[in-house]
Amino acid sequence: xxxxxxxxxxxxxxxxxxxxxxxxxxxxxxxxxxxxxxxxxxxxxxxxxxxxxxxxxxxxxxxxxxxxxxxxxxxxxxxxxxxxxxxxxxxxxxxxxxxxxxxxxxxxxxxxxxxxxxxxxxxxxxxxxxxxxxxxxxxxxxxxxxxxxxxxxxxxxxxxxxxxxxxxxxxxxxxxxxxxxxxxxxxxxxxxxxxxxxxxxxxxxxxxxxxxxxxxxxxxxxxxxxxxxxxxxxxxxxxxxxxxxxxxxxxxxxxxxxxxxxxxxxxxxxxxxxxxxxxxxxxxxxxxxxxxxxxxxxxxxxxxxxxxxxxxxxxxxxxxxxxxxxxxxxxxxx
Numbered sequence: 001x002x003x004x005x006x007x008x009x010x011x012x013x014x015x016x017x018x019x020x021x022x023x024x025x026x027x028x029x030x031x032x033x034x035x036x037x038x039x040x041x042x043x044x045x046x047x048x049x050x051x052x053x054x055x056x057x058x059x060x061x062x063x064x065x066x067x068x069x070x071x072x073x074x075x076x077x078x079x080x081x082x083x084x085x086x087x088x089x090x091x092x093x094x095x096x097x098x099x100x101x102x103x104x105x106x107x108x109x110x111x112x113x114x115x116x117x118x119x120x121x122x123x124x125x126x127x128x129x130x131x132x133x134x135x136x137x138x139x140x141x142x143x144x145x146x147x148x149x150x151x152x153x154x155x156x157x158x159x160x161x162x163x164x165x166x167x168x169x170x171x172x173x174x175x176x177x178x179x180x181x182x183x184x185x186x187x188x189x190x191x192x193x194x195x196x197x198x199x200x201x202x203x204x205x206x207x208x209x210x211x212x213x214x215x216x217x218x219x220x221x222x223x224x225x226x227x228x229x230x231x232x233x234x235x236x237x238x239x240x241x242x243x244x245x246x247x248x249x250x251x252x253x254x255x256x257x258x259x260x261x262x263x264x265x266x267x268x269x270x271x272x273x274x275x276x277x278x279x280x281x282x283x284x285x286x287x288x289x290x291x292x293x294x295x296x297x298x299x300x301x302x303x304x305x306x307x308x309x310x311x312x313x314x315x316x317x318x319x320x321x322x323x324x325x326x327x328x329x330x331x332x333x334x
Contacts, residue, residue: 006031006041013251016285023129025250026285028136036155038124038135038287042259043163047208051164054312055333059302063313063330065119065218065264065295067111081112115325121260121317122290124151125324127283135287146322153323156289157316163259165313165332166209168194169201169300170241171216183216184224184232187241188270191249201309207257210313214296215241217265237272240265245274250281253288262291262328291328299332306334 007029011018017026031041070079085108125143128134134143138151170189173196174181181187194213198205205211217240221229232238242265243249249269253261261268261282268290269278282288303309312333317326 010257013247013254016254022137023131023133023285025247025281026129027254027287028285033136034150035136036124036151038289039257039259040156040161040287040289042208042257043161044208047164048162051162051208051312054164054310056308057306057334060331060333061299061302063119063212063294063296063299063332064327065293067113067118067327069218069222070117070293078114079117082109083111084109115318115323115327116292119293119295119327119330120291120325121153121156121262121315121328122279122283122292123153123156123317123323123325124283124287125153125322127279129280129284134284143322143324149321152321153317153326154319154321157319157326160317161210161260161289161313161315161328161330163208163210163313164206165311166198166203166205166211167296167300167303167309167311168197168211168213169303169309170194170197171214172300172304173197173200181241183220183241183265184239185241186239186270186272187215188244189213189215189242190244191246191252194243198309203310205256205258208259209256210260210262211253211258212291212294212296212299212313213243213261213263213265213268214300215263215265217241217263218293218295219264219297238266240267240271242268242270243278245269245278250278253282254286258288260289260291262289262294264294264296266292268292291330294328294330302334308334 017024018029022028031037086106124135128140132140134140135151142148173193242263267279279290282290313330315328315330317328320326
């Protein structure tokens with residue numbers, strides 16, 4: 001992905017916002033007032049080439065959770081609808097004439113789903129500041145009117161995500177250190193713990209990294225009954241594990257020049273929110289993609305087997321003009 005030209009030297013977290021009229025902790029205009037890539041600008045050609053060197057065994061893992069796995073959302077969002085039908089039953093006469101003599105058996109299917117109900121990237125149209133402004137000052141009014149595709153997911157789809165992925169495997173760390181927690185309830189993973197995990201796994205965070213946090217949510221959610229899922233989703237507020245929420249985390253992500261963050265839970269940060277919401281600042285302030293409900297179980301097993309928690313990661317979002325979110329179509333290649 002070609003990087004946009006920065007309008008000034010890369011600032012530290014303490015130096016943003018770049019203009020007094022911008023929201024706190026926002027980096028609007030750093031790569032130009034109209035650019036749409038946000039922190040994906042850290043995925044420079046040089047870093048993509050370096051990420052390719054992570055491929056050593058050729059083993060690869062799809063990171064998309066099955067679209068039908070989130071089979072209960074508490075009515076907050078609709079679940080997937082998948083229809084399979086004979087094409088002949090839905091064709092006009094002309095099309096039937098065109099295919100006659102070639103096949104008597106022709107099936108199609110139709111999938112309708114909310115982009116927030118399985119593995120996804122939250123795009124820059126998803127979450128704005130309290131005043132209704134989104135990344136680089138785009139407004140909620142403009143998004144609803146949808147007269148321009150600005151900040152839509154298509155901007156990310158043009159080149160996709162290609163970079164070094166790093167796995168913070170909190171599930172394994174907790175098991176080794178007798179840390180008890182419920183992966184279907186609130187638990188905040190401290191930043192110091194994430195750094196300790198990286199130290200024990202012998203890798204250092206680098207500029208352009210795509211950080212994946214494994215908490216065990218998706219695996220646990222798959223295993224429980226529908227009755228249990230209803231109880232989980234009925235909680236007010238909904239609760240799940242993730243990264244702790246504070247300015248230390250925000251400063252670390254920004255100063256390290258992380259390209260994107262993701263986890264196997266419904267949000268990268270632990271929920272319910274505390275005083276400082278990562279979602280709002282990461283998306284609307286930094287322009288940083290947030291990945292949710294990634295399938296990390298098999299990847300974690302392979303990382304443990306190879307004793308290597310870094311890999312090449314690719315992702316190609318849907319090319320939908322003005323899209324708010326998208327399945328990542330993500331692969332980890334080791």
